[in-house]
Amino acid sequence: MSQEPLVRDAEVAEFRAAVLAKLTYAVGKDPDHAFDHDWFEAIALAARDHMVEHWMDHTRQIYRKAQKRVYYLSLEFLIGRLLYDSLSNLGLLDIAREALTDLGVDLERIRLLEPDAALGNGGLGRLAACFMESMSTLGVAAHGYGIRYEHGLFRQAIVDGWQQEQTENWLDFGNPWEFERPEVIYPISFGGHVETVQDAGGQQKQVWWPAETVRAVAYDTPVVGWRGSSVNTLRLWRARALEELHLERFNAGDHLGAVAEVARAESISRVLYPADSTEAGQELRLRQEYFFVSASLQDLLRRHQNIHPSLLNLADGAAIQLNDTHPSIAVAELMRLLVDTHAIPWDTAWDITVNTLAYTNHTLLPEALETWPVGLMERMLPRHMQIIYLINAYHIDSLRAKGIHDFDVLRAVSLIEEDNGRRVRMGNLAFLGSHSVNGVSGLHTKLMRSTVFSEMHKLYPDRINNKTNGITFRRWLFQSNGELTSMLVDALGEDVLDHPEQRLVDLEPFADKPDFRKRFAAQRLSSKKALARIIQERLGVVVNPEAMFDVQVKRIHEYKRQLLNLLHTVALYQAIRAEPGTNWVPRVKIFAGKAAASYHQAKLIIKLANDIARTVNNDPTVRGLLKVVFLPNYNVSLAESIIPAADLSEQISTAGYEASGTSNMKFGLNGALTIGTMDGANVEMCERVGAEHMFIFGLTSQQVEARKRSGEFNAGGDIAASHRLNDVLQAIRGGVFSPDDASRYAGLIDGLIAYDRFLVCADFDAYWDAQKRVEDLWHDPAQWWRSAVLNTARMGWFSSDRTIREYAEDIWKALD
Structure with a gap:
């Protein structure tokens, strides 16, 4: 007698017991009186336990092999619902469905209770989510870094035909997939002034005396690859005030003033893309971008130093990918950390920075290639503005030393735009501070070379390359279109689930089979x-x-x-x-x-x-x-x-x-x-x-x-x-x-x-x-x-x- 039915029965029983245990001991509910949302949380926590086992194994393997890590910095991660995605990638979806049926629980009804994580808006964030899943599937040791938005972009309502923006409260019931890491906290500073001082050796150095500091607190979500092969980490940052309550003000009767610092700090991680039509909106966007970049860089430098005694080999142990122009302040921040905090000489720090960073450009629209007013940068990030001026000066001087004196060329490649008020060109900063600059389709990359970065391309002809985007078939076919997936398995075998990239082409002969076309049309109609x-x-x-x-x-x-x-x-x-x-x-x-x-x-x-x-x-x-x-x-x-x-x-x-x-x-x-x-x-x-x-x-x-x-x-x-x-x-x-x-x-x-x-x-x-x-x-x-x-x-x-x-x-x- 085959052992497979016995194994399956044991797996179903094990998952059923795990869900009941979570419902009782983690959610604190009796199964006879549990609401649907209680069941959702219990199921998610049971699935998360399976993810954690793979997560720990994968992490230990990375440390054991001293594997190079990829750090993916993105302002958006549009990950959607995770219940079906996680169960499917773990190979537990059918087991979970059977276990819950035994308990009288409809998994399909329960899954609809999960809100979409409001961590993105469009293609940029969805691409980041697909990439994170693929990195786990391929065994790339990766960390995604972003912001844990409390309210995301907005919930769109249509009132009398008009879009109305409403608050997105996706965290009202908490998030069972994440782990808060209160011990992982980094200071993030803004404003103030920079002072030139002499160190003990008589060398001049710059010291930044910020006017404001907030805390970045980490929240980790495991990202599981297909068949649970590897599990990577999506680490999102929440902004907190240094002091949660100004007790002296509170006791003096100034109850609002006592928490004003909290409101200002936490606004950083409240919403995605605050409107930038006002000066306050522009300031908040810049604060957001610097906040998550600084926290992420501090975190990855700490992790590197846990394995390697020196930051001089950072580029050998870490690759940092900037997903669009939003994280481009990373060029100046990494230089600040290397030069000011770790006392690495400027030229060495610049080599480390360029060899570690890579930049993906996602737009040719001039208005989407971020620029920031110099005045705003000097006020919010004075030390970074100094560093950008220095980078620009070295850059322009090196070009002149090579005999390039054409004013129009120098103006086009400068980090400072002078035409419509002085502004910092973040796209140029990302280009100059990265060893690789890639487009996301063949045409886009060609146009990057001939339009927005044409002069940069002439100076650095080997830097721009193409990496045409892709999508994860696990989410966008296997999970979202079960009927078509079943057809593919019937036609091509189970192997298509593991190797769709190679096997889908074997479907071509079926296009000429009337019965298959009829089934294809029938699944579409469904x-x-x-x-x-x-x-x-x-x-x-x-x-x-x-x-x-x-x-x-x-x-x-x-x-x-x-x-x-x-x-x-x-x-x-x-x-x-x-x-x-x-x-x-x-x-x-x-x-x-x-x-x-x-x-x-x-x-x-x-x-x-x-x-x-x-x-x-x-x-x-x-x-x-x-x-x-x-x-x-x-x-x-x-x-x-x-x-x-x-x-x-x-x-x-x-x-x-x-x-x-x-x-x-x-x-x-x-x-x-x-x-x-x-x-x-x-x-x-x-x-x-x-x-x-x-x-x-x-x-x-x-x-x-x-x-x-x-x-x-x-x-x-x-x-x-x-x-x-x-x-x-x-x-x-x-x-x-x-x-x-x-x-x-x-x-x-x-x-x-x-x-x-x-x-x-x-x-x-x-x-x-x-x-x-x-x-x-x-x-x-x-x-x-x-x-x-x-x-x-x-x-x-x-x-x-x-x-x-x-x-x-x-x-x-x-x-x-």
Whole structure:
């Protein structure tokens, strides 16, 4: 008799006992009187115990081997819910489900109680989460460093069609996955002045006398890799005041003043991306960035010194990756710690800094390459401003010594911008202080070399390299799309779960098998029915799951061109109304995404989407042919429901503006077909999936750049050449979709006509034509589902495991 059923029964019994023990002794509840949230906490703690065992083993192994560590500094980690993710990676999901069924507990119902961790906003944070999971899967010894935001960005509500920002209280019931480390505390200082003094040897040194100091307290979350192979650490910092209560003030009756220091200190880790439209907002953002960078660097230097007697070999034992420009103050802070705290000579410290740091750039938008007013830097971080001046002086002097005297070149590569008030260029600082500067798609990296860092690239031609982004298939296929995963296992065997990067391509022959295509379509319909239920529950709108689900879900920004999609929606609405008897493809347009709280134009686009939805959804002429929905509060959990249900993936940014994108990969992996521009990773998707299985349209990045150089942004000519576009713009401007305020969108449309910066009008007709090709293919189901299967089969290269392997081999030198 096989021992497997006995082993399985023992594992189920063991997990059931573990959950009951946690419920009783950690949560303090009798199973007969426990609420659902009590069960969630007990299950999470039982799963965490399994993670901790692997965590300790992995940590001991790292110390035993003196393995090189990777430190990933990111202002965002959009990790989503962790219950299913952890159980699945540990191989415990089915065991947990069976154990809980025996206890009369529905795991599916319980998992929905877990809030999404509000630690990020968009692609930057989700990429960091995918990378952390892949580093654990590949056995890279890694620490993620960020901020433990108490309230995240915000909870998005839609009130009368407008975005309303509400407080995100994701920590109301605590966080069962984290370990508070009250013994891991670092001082973080701000303000004050710098004094030149002589040390005992008669050498001059700089001493920073800060005006304010707060504490950074560590909270650790284990990050488990596939099959529990390795477990790394996500360490997040919470800001605390040095003195929790000023007792003298309190006793004197000044109760608010007694805790004012607490409020100021803790504001650092309250919210992600506080609005920076005011000086106070800018100051808080700078405080946040320096706070987590300083704490992280102090922590990793301490860890290095626990193993190595000297910091001189820091680059041999540590690789520090800066995820975008937010942590770029690390260049100056690492220099300060090495020179001022550890008395390492300047030139030696600079070599250590450059050889240890690496920088990932995620944007070509000039406004997103952070700059800080020199006055603010001098006031908040006076010693760092001195260090930046010194770095810049050495940099410029070294160029002049090489015979480079061209004023325009020196101005472009300087760390200080002089044109519009003196500002510190954090992108240039990160570039200069890193041995590697990488883009995140082939096109993005090419444009980095030719645009924002063109002069830097000429000076350091070997520094810029490409590492195209990827996604973890464990989260975005195995966990979020169980039916498709079961199909893959049936077709390719269990091995596809361990090696999807290599094995997915073996699915290609199945694209020509009618029965497999039929099953593929059936699993999609199942996901669409589930999403339709969510739409009805949240919006009260009934949609037909048999219709094409046309999806654009991402951060709301003008360059991502949700507006272009909305113009097409109006054009389609007008066309259906004009010819309702035509063989139209029934379509559901699905939008979701947040706009920054101070980004008025993006918030107006959200309002327009909701106004269009209200008009279309209440018009009996188009009933059954077109519906429009905007799902509020887009997050990882909602994405896990939307992506498996998508038929068409909208990736329509202006060419040259999207660094990479990763939602394009998630949709493609799940078999959605992409309509998009040749931008970001769409280019590489087109190369690997095949242009015939995508709907590519629009100006190329070269054509966009030519328009920039010519200043050709007036849309009058584009509108005059397109009667369809003109009709759409006039309808929106004239108040067809805003009868309560006919002039609501006049400014939006007039601005688009006068200065179409993101070339929405220029690409409209090409977009309309591409959407007609979409309809033509939808009318041919055999070919549509053949392309869908091939999209899934050809996405293996876009695994974050591949991306991390490239980082580890080429930049970090950290694969064991």
